Amino acid sequence: MMNVIKIVTLTLALLTSANAFAKDKFSICWSIYVGWMPWEYGDSSGIIKKWADKYDIEIDVVQINDYVESINQYTAGQFDGCSMTNMDALTIPAASGVDSTALIVGDFSNGNDGVVLKGKKSLKDIKNQKVNLVELSVSHYLLARGLESVGLSERNVKVVNTSDADLVAAYSTSGVTSVVTWNPLLSEITSQPKSYKVFDSSDIPGEIIDLMVVNTKTLKNNPKFGKALVGAWYEIMSTMSNKKVLTHMAEASATDLAGYQAQLDTTKMFYSAADAVSFTQSAALPKTMKYVAKFSFDHGILGDGAVDENFIGIETPEGVVGDKSNIKLRFNPSFMQMAADGKL
Template identity: 65%
Template sequence: MTLKNILSATALSAGLVSALAAPLAAEEKTDFKLAWSIYVGWMPWGYLEDSGIMNKWADKYGITVDIVQINDYVESINQYTAGAFDGVSATNMDTLSIPSGGGVDTTALIIGDYSNGNDAVILKGEGGLADLKGKPVNLVELSVSHYLLARGLETVGLEEADLDAVINTSDADMIAAYATSDVEAVVTWNPLVSEITGSNPDANVLFDSSMFPGEILDLMVVNTETLADNPAFGKAVAGAWYEVMGLMAAGDDGRYSFTTVKPVEYTVPSDGPVGDILRACGRHPWRPSHLHYIVKAPGYRTLVTEIFPEDDPYLDQDTVFGVRDDLVMRYHKKQASDFPHGMALSGKVTEPFLHVEFDVTLATETG
């Protein structure tokens, strides 16, 4: 089956779902539901629900947002398409096929991450992609896994017709299926990939999504009409998501680390009264690039601060006077081989990167 046929067949399948249960018409309302399934990039949705952060943001806008875990990925999208949920976690290609095929206009509200290695084709034992010829492959049929398989096969001149069979297997059953003797290869996503490769010495990753970076987008999508009629819904969900993205706990030794993109300089709003003041003072609207920190610990004062790279052109002319010498840091250029272990991008960085160290000291509440 070719990529074009995969998308067409998925759309047909979704059309059957919509015939059984037509999507509900959008309207102004106050109660909303989101569905998510197990994937490494979507785990924060469960935390949003359990931590109360989603409730906090929903309360701010006078609505309720329930976040429900569905154990079967395709089933979660089918339920969204049928109108049982206002949004669902899904990849870009699955959004373009299943909901679209069911006549549901859908908007990508959150781009959670790019797969970049989190989806993989795994063979039992030695071999390469070409060795899949004549073998059965287990995957979630007509999903992003089917797409990944097709992308991999075309790199070695094969098509789905060259396989013995594609066996539809729920993501909830994938780990157990791999352990059976009749399964020879699977296509799945993390954390299932890590569990399979970590528990089975014979697991051989033949192809993964890092080989075409940026192509698979992991999203939270919502019904376009629902979002248009209820903008508070989108604001609450986006606010809750980005609050969680800003949370990170230090280790027992007080150390922390994270990867991000080096920011660039930007302008503050220069229209209205702010613009009038800047022009009257003969000042430009530019701020130097910086990373914001909000650091909290029990018994200590919360610290809100920022750090600036020493080579920024606006370092000595920040329009809001936020730069201090102790907040100016040097970004050191490192080779890809120096990238630290134990991080999400470990083993995937192929070009030089920048590294900066910044120690944080908190004052006690009584100090």
């Protein structure tokens, strides 16, 4: 009996433990969002396979329908890389002790996330209202930053956690007077009568960043994996002026070319590797991450061990934010630099 238990538990432990040994097969996951649709195109057009073949590895690209679930799967070790925002990279994998590297800085939200009020035109009017949003998401962060900008705090509003899938339907009820959300839901909601976007991410440019995050240990043991992903990404980026490519991405995200174009307009894509590198190297990045870390700590999502907002170290080219001896999130532009220099 004991032996059976031992064997079963051993198998379970082996199955569930993340193994980061050198291997030739890698997998990344992504979820539907304007800035991540290129991964879908890269997969279906064979660009990712081409680059993987070049470095003699295999890369599986998996679409996950639920954004948070995709990050959880990555954090649990099921994937080597995953698309996510800077805030979620800090609060989910990094706070769970999974040392993660932002390999590709793809874009930042430049109006793709917004605060919408019904019948009121100024953010100050949000005072004492119920605000429906996905709690602890970038929407929540945007709201906190917005409130701060008009001298209010979260104490002045009542946050109601609302599933993103039901937000549009929720908005049509009379009890809901203000929401914070992202595209394509945002454009759906602002297109309804008497709806005013009073604050959006273009008011805090460069703070909501969309990344391809990979496991630091895997990347260190397998630089080929990083090179192949980055090489593929910038080849996809070079095709994004092509209408056919954009139409493909639009359809894959269940909209049309015009709709996708509208979402791209409120997204600051880094089409060239050099732009992404200089953004990553700027002094604004550590400042942003400091805000994000403070917000996360104030909302209790930096993990139980966190005594203050500096608990987790975040490495950027312009210096480390937080604890230098506990670095769990790294912004590493070296692979993007190789792409900029044409060395991939």
